[in-house]
Every structure is written in C-alpha cells, then in structure tokens.
Amino acid sequence: MTNYETYHHDVLVIGSGGAGLRAAIEASAAGVSVAVVCRSLLGKAHTVMAEGGVAAALGNVDDRDNWKVHFTDTLRGGQYLNNERMAELHAKESPDRVRELEAWGAVFDRTDDGRILQRNFGGHKYPRLAHVGDRTGLEMIRTLQDYTIHLGVDIYQEFTIVNLLKEGDKVVGAFGYDREKGLFKVFHAKAVIIATGGMGRIYKISSNSWDCTGSGISLAYHAGAELIDMEFVQFHPTGMVWPPSVRGLLITEGVRGEGGVLRNNAGRRFMFDDVPESYRAQTSTNEEEGWRYTQGDKNAKRPPELLTRDHVARCIMREIREGRGSPHGGVYLDIAWIKEKIPNATEHIRRKLPSMYHQFKELAGVDITKEAMEVGPTTHYIMGGVKVDADSQMTSTPGLFAAGECAAGLHGANRLGGNSLSDLLVFGKRAGEYAAAYARNTPAGKINEREVQEIATAALAPFERESSAAGENPFQIQYQLQDRMQELVGIVRTGKELEEALKHIGELKEKIIRVACSGNRGYNPGWHTALELTHMITVAEAIARAALQRKESRGGHYREDFPEKSDAFGKVNINIKKDDKGEMTVTQVTKPKMRDDLQQIVNEMK
Amino acid sequence: MASVTFQIWRTHASGGQLQEYKTEISEGMVVLDAVHQIQAEQANDMAVRWNCKAGKCGSCSAEINGHPKLMCMTRMSDMPQDKPITIHPMKAFPVIRDLVTDVSVNYRMKKKIKKFKPRPPDAPDGTWRMAQSDIDRIQEFRKCIECFLCQDVCHVLREHQLHEEFVGPRHMVYTAALEMHPLDVEDRREELKNTGGIGFCNITKCCTTVCPEHITITDNAIIPLKERVADRFYDPLMRLLHLFSKKKNNH
Ligand SMILES: Cc1cc2nc3c(=O)[nH]c(=O)nc-3n(C[C@H](O)[C@H](O)[C@H](O)COP(=O)(O)OP(=O)(O)OC[C@H]3O[C@@H](n4cnc5c(N)ncnc54)[C@H](O)[C@@H]3O)c2cc1C
Ligand code: SF4
Ligand code: SF4
Ligand code: FES
Numbered sequence: 001m002t003n004y005e006t007y008h009h010d011v012l013v014i015g016s017g018g019a020g021l022r023a024a025i026e027a028s029a030a031g032v033s034v035a036v037v038c039r040s041l042l043g044k045a046h047t048v049m050a051e052g053g054v055a056a057a058l059g060n061v062d063d064r065d066n067w068k069v070h071f072t073d074t075l076r077g078g079q080y081l082n083n084e085r086m087a088e089l090h091a092k093e094s095p096d097r098v099r100e101l102e103a104w105g106a107v108f109d110r111t112d113d114g115r116i117l118q119r120n121f122g123g124h125k126y127p128r129l130a131h132v133g134d135r136t137g138l139e140m141i142r143t144l145q146d147y148t149i150h151l152g153v154d155i156y157q158e159f160t161i162v163n164l165l166k167e168g169d170k171v172v173g174a175f176g177y178d179r180e181k182g183l184f185k186v187f188h189a190k191a192v193i194i195a196t197g198g199m200g201r202i203y204k205i206s207s208n209s210w211d212c213t214g215s216g217i218s219l220a221y222h223a224g225a226e227l228i229d230m231e232f233v234q235f236h237p238t239g240m241v242w243p244p245s246v247r248g249l250l251i252t253e254g255v256r257g258e259g260g261v262l263r264n265n266a267g268r269r270f271m272f273d274d275v276p277e278s279y280r281a282q283t284s285t286n287e288e289e290g291w292r293y294t295q296g297d298k299n300a301k302r303p304p305e306l307l308t309r310d311h312v313a314r315c316i317m318r319e320i321r322e323g324r325g326s327p328h329g330g331v332y333l334d335i336a337w338i339k340e341k342i343p344n345a346t347e348h349i350r351r352k353l354p355s356m357y358h359q360f361k362e363l364a365g366v367d368i369t370k371e372a373m374e375v376g377p378t379t380h381y382i383m384g385g386v387k388v389d390a391d392s393q394m395t396s397t398p399g400l401f402a403a404g405e406c407a408a409g410l411h412g413a414n415r416l417g418g419n420s421l422s423d424l425l426v427f428g429k430r431a432g433e434y435a436a437a438y439a440r441n442t443p444a445g446k447i448n449e450r451e452v453q454e455i456a457t458a459a460l461a462p463f464e465r466e467s468s469a470a471g472e473n474p475f476q477i478q479y480q481l482q483d484r485m486q487e488l489v490g491i492v493r494t495g496k497e498l499e500e501a502l503k504h505i506g507e508l509k510e511k512i513i514r515v516a517c518s519g520n521r522g523y524n525p526g527w528h529t530a531l532e533l534t535h536m537i538t539v540a541e542a543i544a545r546a547a548l549q550r551k552e553s554r555g556g557h558y559r560e561d562f563p564e565k566s567d568a569f570g571k572v573n574i575n576i577k578k579d580d581k582g583e584m585t586v587t588q589v590t591k592p593k594m595r596d597d598l599q600q601i602v603n604e605m606k
Numbered sequence: 607m608a609s610v611t612f613q614i615w616r617t618h619a620s621g622g623q624l625q626e627y628k629t630e631i632s633e634g635m636v637v638l639d640a641v642h643q644i645q646a647e648q649a650n651d652m653a654v655r656w657n658c659k660a661g662k663c664g665s666c667s668a669e670i671n672g673h674p675k676l677m678c679m680t681r682m683s684d685m686p687q688d689k690p691i692t693i694h695p696m697k698a699f700p701v702i703r704d705l706v707t708d709v710s711v712n713y714r715m716k717k718k719i720k721k722f723k724p725r726p727p728d729a730p731d732g733t734w735r736m737a738q739s740d741i742d743r744i745q746e747f748r749k750c751i752e753c754f755l756c757q758d759v760c761h762v763l764r765e766h767q768l769h770e771e772f773v774g775p776r777h778m779v780y781t782a783a784l785e786m787h788p789l790d791v792e793d794r795r796e797e798l799k800n801t802g803g804i805g806f807c808n809i810t811k812c813c814t815t816v817c818p819e820h821i822t823i824t825d826n827a828i829i830p831l832k833e834r835v836a837d838r839f840y841d842p843l844m845r846l847l848h849l850f851s852k853k854k855n856n857h
Contacts, residue, residue, distance in 0.1 A: 040657050040663075040665065041655075041665065041709070042713065043663075043752055044657050044658075044663040044664065044665050044752075045657075046657070046658070048657075048658065048662055048663050048751075049658050049660060049662050049663070099732065099733055102733070102734065103724060103727075103732075104722065105721075105722035105724075105784075105787065105790075107736075107741050107744060107745055107748055107787070109738065110736055110737060110738040110741065113735065114734075114735030114736050114737050115733065115735065116733075117738075132745065132748070133745075135662075135749065137662075138662065138748075138749070138751065139748060142748065142750075146716075146721065146722070147721070147722075149713075149716070149717050150717070150721045157710075157713075180702050180703075180708075209657040209658045209659070209660075209663065210656055210657050210658075210659070211657055242634065243633050243634015243635075244632065244633065244634055245632075245634045245635045245636060245639045246634060246636075246659075246660075249659075249660055250660075355662070358661070359660065359661070362661070362679055362681070363634070363636070363679070363681070364634070473646075473650065474650065475645070475646035475647075475650065476646070479646075517650060517651065518650060518651055519650070519651030520651075522653075522702070522703050523653040523702055523703040523704070523706050524650075524651045524653065525645060525650065525651065525652065525653060525654070526645075526650030526651045527651070529650075
C-alpha cells in the first residue's frame with residue numbers, strides 16, 4: 001500500500017509553457033479552481049527558448065496584411081493538410097491575443113509610430129512576427145507568468161505527471177510525483193488540459209529543451225485519445241553544427257529575415273537553384289531584390305532563404321550530401337555580409353540578434369558580425385500530436401483537452417515560424433475557456449484506488465531491480481532511442497529504415513521492463529528518466545508508424561522511396577489510437593471538404 | 607580528449623561533501639555536458655537542474671570553482687584543467703539535493719510586488735503607443751532569465767540570509783522594469799522601502815558582475831530606484847511636485 005496525497009481542482013493544467021499558462025489564465029477568469037502542474041520551475045518551460053516572434057496579422061508594418069492572408073499562408077505552408085477551422089480561428093484571433101499581452105505588461109519592439117513592430121519570417125507574405133529582439137519566448141512566458149501569479153491559481157512546480165486517471169471513458173485526474181521528494185500525488189479534477197509541449201528530445205540532434213519528451217502526447221494516447229499527423233516532424237534548417245556539444249542548438253530564422261544568406265562551400269547561394277512551384281510567384285530570382293525585401297521594400301519579392309522550413313532544410317541536406325557542405329557537415333549562414341550594404345552593420349546585428357551573437361561568441365568562439373556561421377538541420381517541432389476539436393480543444397477522450405505543441409491540426413504538414421507562439425495563445429485560451437465550461441457542467445468523477453496503487457507499484461519497480469545485474473541504465477536506453485530516431489526516422493526516410501526503426505523500438509520496449517535505478521526517491525534523475533522512457537518510446541513508435549503509412553513526400557515528411565506528393569495522401573490525415581488489446585493502430589482518415597467560404601478565400605489568394 | 611577531475615557536491619543523510627569524478631572532455635564541451643556525462647555513466651542519481659542548455663532558462667546556476675555561473679554557458683576550454691574543478695550548489699539557498707537548491711523564496715518575494723497596472727489605452731482600438739527609445743531601458747531589465755545568481759552573490763542574502771527582509775537584486779530589476787514601464791501607473795516606492803528592504807543594498811555591485819544577461823543591475827536599476835524612493839520620502843520639494851504632476855510622464 002503506497003501513500004499519496006490528493007489535491008482537488010476543477011481544472012488541472014499540465015504544463016506551464018505558453019499554452020498551459022494561457023489556459024490557466026482563461027480557466028481562472030471563468031471562476032473555477034485551477035491547478036497548474038509543471039515539472040520544471042515556473043518560467044523555465046521550453047517556450048522561454050522561442051526566439052523569432054509571434055505571428056499575428058496586426059498589419060502594423062504592412063497594412064495589406066489581414067487574417068485572410070495569414071490563413072492562406074498557414075494552409076500553403078501546411079500543404080493543405082491543416083484543420084482549416086483551426087487555421088481560421090488562429091488567423092482571426094491571434095492579433096487580439098498579442099495585444100492582450102501588451103496589456104499585461106509585455107514590451108515588444110516598436111515601429112517608428114510607437115506600435116508593435118513586426119518582422120519577416122519564412123512563408124509569411126508580409127512582415128507579421130511581433131518580437132522582442134530574438135528573445136520573444138522569454139518575453140511571452142514572463143508576461144504570462146507574472147500575470148498568472150496574481151490570479152489565485154495553484155501552481156505545483158517540479159511535479160511530474162506519469163499517468164492520467166480515468167473513470168470509464170472519461171478522464172478524472174492525473175497521477176504524478178514531486179521531484180524534490182519523490183512522493184506520489186493524485187490530482188483529482190473535472191477537466192484536464194494537456195499543454196506539455198513537443199518531443200525534440202527523442203532525437204539526438206534537437207533544438208528542444210530537456211522537458212520536451214512528448215510525455216503529454218503519450219499520456220493522452222494511453223488514456224485512449226486519438227493522435228493525428230505524427231509523421232510530420234519539423235526539422236529546422238538552421239541548427240548549430242559545431243562544436244559537438246551544442247549541435248542542434250537553434251539559430252533563429254530571424255537571421256535570414258534580417259538579410260542573412262545561405263551559401264555552400266563554393267560560395268553559391270544554392271537556395272536560388274530550387275524554388276517549389278507553389279512559391280515561384282512570390283519568390284525573387286535575384287540577390288538584389290531579395291535584399292530589398294528584407295529591408296522592407298514592399299514591392300520586392302522574398303529571397304529563397306525565406307521559403308518554408310521543410311524545403312530549406314532539404315536543400316541544405318542536399319548540399320551536404322552532395323559534398324558541397326562546410327567542414328563540420330553543415331552549410332554557411334552569413335549575416336556579416338550585410339556590412340557591404342549598411343553602415344554600422346556590427347551594431348545593427350548585435351542589436352537585432354543579441355542572443356545569436358552571444359550564443360556563437362560564447363559557445364563556438366565565432367563572431368557572427370565578422371564570420372559566417374556553420375549550420376545544419378535540427379529536430380525542432382512536431383506538427384502532429386493529440387487530435388482536438390478546433391473550437392474547444394477537447395480531445396476524443398471526454399474531460400481531456402490539449403493545447404499548444406502537443407495538440408495537432410493547425411499546422412498540417414509543416415508549421416510556419418511564429419505560428420507556434422500564436423497557437424499557444426489562441427488555443428491555450430480556448431482550451432481554458434472550454435475546459436472551465438466543461439468542469440462547471442460535470443460532476444467530479446471517482447478516482448479508482450486500485451488503479452492508483454497499480455501505477456504507484458509500477459513507478460517504484462525500477463528501484464526493486466537495482467541490485468539485479470541485468471538492470472538497464474535508463475540514460476543508455478534514452479541515448480539508444482535518440483540515435484535510432486536520428487538515423488532511421490530523420491529528415492530523409494525510407495520504408496525499409498522505418499521498419500528497422502520499429503524493430504529497434506520493439507527491442508527498447510523489452511529493455512525498459514528491466515530498467516533499474518539506484519539511490520533514493522528525492523530528486524533522482526535516473527529514476528525520472530526511467531519513468532519517462534515509456535512516453536518517449538510511445539511517441540517514437542507513433543512517429544515511425546505514421547511515417548511508414550504515408551507513402552508520399554509532403555511538408556516535414558520526406559520519403560526517399562516516394563519522393564513525390566500524392567493526391568490520394570493529400571486528402572487524408574493519419575490517425576493513431578490504442579486499440580482494446582493495447583496495440584497501436586494506424587488508420588487513414590479522409591479530410592472533410594473545406595467550407596465554401598474558406599475555399600473561396602484560398603482560391604482568391606492563390 | 608583529456609581526462610578531467612571534478613569535485614561535485616553530493617548530499618547524503620547527514621549533510622554533504624565534495625565527491626571526486628573523472629571524465630573525458632571533448633571539444634566544445636561545457637561544464638553541464640561534463641556533469642551530464644558523469645551522471646549518465648557514473649552517478650545516475652546525481653541531481654542537477656537544467657532545461658535549455660542554451661543560457662536561456664536560468665535553471666543551471668551553480669558555483670564553479672567558487673564563481674556563480676550557468677553551467678551550460680561555461681566552456682570547459684575556459685577552465686584550468688590541471689587541477690580539479692569544483693562544482694557547488696548556490697550557497698545562498700538551501701540545498702534540496704546535490705546541485706539543486708530550493709529557490710522558492712524568490713517566487714514568494716516576487717508575488718509580493720505590486721503587479722503591472724497600465725494607464726488607459728491610447729487608441730480607440732485598445733492599444734498603446736510607446737517609442738522604442740522609451741522602452742530601451744526596461745527591455746534591458748526584461749532580459750532577466752531568473753537564474754538567481756545575483757541573489758546568490760548578494761551578501762545581504764548570502765551571508766546575512768535576510769531573504770524575507772530584502773527582495774534582492776533580481777526583484778529590484780523586476781521592480782525597476784515595472785516602475786519605468788511607460789504605461790505603468792502603479793506606485794511601488796513605499797513597498798520598496800519597507801517590505802522590499804532597498805536600504806539593505808549598499809551598492810557593492812557584486813550582482814552586476816555575475817549577471818549572465820549582462821544587466822547593469824546596480825547602476826541602471828537599483829540606484830535609480832533608490833533615488834525615486836529618496837525623492838518620495840525625504841525630499842519635500844519633490845513631494846510637492848508629485849502632488850501637481852502625474853506620477854509618470856513619459857510622453
Ligand atoms: C529554440 C526554439 C525557438 C523557437 N522559436 C519560436 C518562435 O520564434 N516562434 C514560434 O512561434 N515558435 C518558436 N518555437 C516553437 C515554440 O517555442 C514551441 O512550440 C512552444 O514554446 C511550445 O509551447 P507549449 O506551451 O506547447 O509547451 P512548452 O513550453 O514546451 O511547455 C511544456 C510544459 O509542460 C511541462 N510538462 C511536460 N511534460 C510534463 C509532465 N509529464 N508532467 C508535468 N509537466 C510536464 C513542462 O514542464 C513545461 O512546463 C521555438 C522552438 C525552439 C526549440
Ligand atoms: S549591489 Fe546591492 S543588491 Fe547588488 S550585490 Fe551589492 S548589496 Fe546586493
Ligand atoms: S538579473 Fe541577471 S543574475 Fe539576476 S536573476 Fe536576472 S539574469 Fe540572473
Ligand atoms: S540550462 Fe537553461 S540556462 Fe543553463
């Protein structure tokens with residue numbers, strides 16, 4: 001019999017990134033009691049790392065921008081696999097969500113007439129990203145954090161959720177432990193919102209923080225919720241490649257937005273060599289025009305460096321694979337060259353891209369105002385995740401909601417930069433609002449004591465195995481998974497490799513049954529990792545299975561054995577669900593026809 | 607590759623001690639990489655707090671060879687490797703385990719500071735106008751990643767443990783960002799003086815020296831706040847003026 005403490009709330013939010021905090025604010029405003037549980041300290045969630053900006057059609061810099069343009073940009077970027085209703089809500093509501101941050105104390109960079117400044121980003125037709133230098137995520141999370149702490153929301157920091165609790169079909173709470181002491185906790189709630197972010201850490205080369213293991217996606221899956229679009233992982237084109245210990249660390253797209261260019265080892269701007277059909281009309285064909293675009297010339301077309309991420313990442317891979325890469329296996333990203341164009345380029349770069357300047361200076365010993373950076377693709381974001389209702393963010397499991405990176409639909413096959421921070425705000429708010437409404441109309445469910453005991457026993461099992469010689473080291477299993485995913489489920493995929501990946505994942509599942517840890521329960525990273533492995537492996541399997549199913553190339557998903565887009569696959573989302581026997585099932589679900597008025601907008605903006 | 611010796615603080619039932627580990631260092635590694643390597647290979651249960659490994663979240667603060675630093679931004683190549691490198695948890699805060707400290711007091715103190723209160727919107731659409739030049743200085747303060755290294759070195763907190771009496775440099779920076787926010791109409795001078803304990807700061811500038819975000823804590827935040835507090839409480843002329851002018855006049 002294991003002891004545990006129980007907390008009662010109307011709405012439980014798991015995660016304190018942008019999505020979780022925004023959800024908590026809204027639920028709290030609706031007058032219900034709200035708890036936020038997060039396994040890192042408040043204000044340190046992965047959102048803090050976001051750099052470039054938050055996308056919203058404010059039209060402050062170019063008044064031709066409006067929600068319809070943002071909407072069509074999002075669909076074009078997502079290769080029309082997006083949930084159009086989500087894209088519509090997102091484009092319409094993000095301006096208000098950004099202005100609201102200002103009312104809560106956020107201090108965005110300004111235009112000359114004192115309004116919120118917006119910058120260019122890949123796939124966005126007009127300058128659309130509200131930003132603060134290259135630390136927009138910090139500004140956003142701090143604003144939400146400082147606002148939330150005065151609302152009477154209960155915040156449980158450094159608590160990890162390991163299971164959701166159900167009564168029949170419906171979610172009634174969650175089970176977890178506090179990291180400090182390792183004591184078990186049960187959160188009894190009428191509605192649960194998952195806002196746990198992404199999964200970059202299941203790959204070896206990733207821009208993501210420690211926290212991003214995809215655990216919320218797995219929690220939802222094991223609670224019976226459907227997942228969609230799991231094959232769509234975004235590999236950001238520009239991660240650091242050298243030195244090895246910082247490999248994968250992000251270089252914001254803002255560098256290209258400010259005029260940075262990509263070159264191969266022959267000095268060629270290779271992005272001009274391959275511009276996809278759907279973007280040809282809006283992409284410039286000469287370097288001079290591209291430069292003018294980055295400097296705000298409204299009549300200039302966008303340089304090919306600002307094409308969507310999936311495409312840029314693949315072009316970089318091509319250069320590297322064909323032997324035109326840099327010494328450490330990347331290509332060159334050069335912002336220093338702008339000194340040919342503007343006076344005071346050094347100060348300009350340091351002011352516009354301060355974190356990039358420091359990151360390279362301190363971690364690589366490179367001065368980006370003088371030298372080019374070496375860059376290569378890094379695992380960055382997952383477009384797929386928990387399937388949700390567009391308006392309410394409720395999953396297919398009653399009582400369970402999801403918002404932010406762990407939810408899916410808005411981005412389709414590829415996300416545009418800046419569309420995540422706005423996603424967190426728009427759908428975090430909606431999740432909070434609808435979860436609160438659901439909680440008001442739902443009686444509290446019952447926690448099943450036996451289920452809790454079973455979970456607790458399983459959670460402590462790694463300690464029991466401590467002395468057995470066959471015990472597996474949790475960190476080593478994690479490294480093996482990361483290596484396999486990088487190698488076999490990365491940016492270029494084949495059916496054969498995906499099957500091999502699934503075989504390895506099967507073996508790792510066997511291994512985690514033997515995972516062991518030592519020491520005691522207080523702040524024990526070995527134990528924490530051991531408990532996290534199930535989630536990481538579940539998410540890895542879902543990605544590999546979905547990727548195997550989609551026999552075409554589109555957006556973030558590239559199959560070398562099916563390099564073209566297929567019309568048939570262009571009409572379906574890949575759906576993943578746990579069946580009655582506990583097996584992962586994969587189905588193709590036909591997308592409903594787009595609403596006529598939205599279709600018309602898409603046609604008009606072609 | 608070189609083998610480097612570390613002495614890392616490990617807690618046990620009756621306290622703690624520095625324990626020695628050796629690990630191989632390769633090019634470009636930072637101290638946090640070395641700690642992770644030791645954790646994965648030799649000490650699975652060694653506690654260390656981290657998130658981003660990019661100097662952005664402020665989780666991995668520790669004292670490396672006695673200097674308060676972010677472990678993820680301290681390159682091994684900048685450390686002398688001929689003698690052991692010591693890593694100690696922040697000394698101003700109680701240790702939870704190994705390198706992890708209890709920094710909850712910071713969250714408590716922050717909550718006591720009056721929140722942002724904007725003036726009514728400037729434009730009918732509910733938005734405000736602010737010039738970039740008017741926000742430059744608070745954007746400096748808003749770079750803070752809440753690593754609490756400044757709190758760690760401040761003698762008022764570190765030696766005298768006056769955590770409940772003095773909010774410390776981090777929260778001076780926070781208060782300065784609010785007080786100098788062009789839209790804010792709240793007045794926090796009284797609380798700065800009383801619950802904030804601004805008088806405890808004797809401008810040693812140790813906080814500024816350790817800030818990984820290079821925020822000029824003392825000169826740009828604390829001293830101007832001290833001046834404001836002094837104006838409010840001791841200068842009769844300023845006091846009178848305040849009666850006639852709106853508290854803030856940024857436009
Ligand atoms: C380097 C970088 C730069 C980026 N820049 C941009 C940008 O400029 N613009 C943009 O739009 N997007 C950007 N993104 C993407 C964006 O930052 C993320 O998609 C977004 O921040 C995710 O936010 P979230 O609220 O969904 O989750 P997160 O911020 O990841 O928060 C997840 C929360 O869940 C908690 N959690 C997770 N699992 C558990 C568990 N089991 N138990 C308890 N708590 C748990 C965590 O502790 C954390 O609090 C960037 C991403 C990276 C990596
Ligand atoms: S300047 Fe003031 S706040 Fe900073 S360390 Fe010295 S006494 Fe502390
Ligand atoms: S002011 Fe600087 S040292 Fe202090 S908490 Fe903020 S970032 Fe850290
Ligand atoms: S881990 Fe985020 S600052 Fe070091």
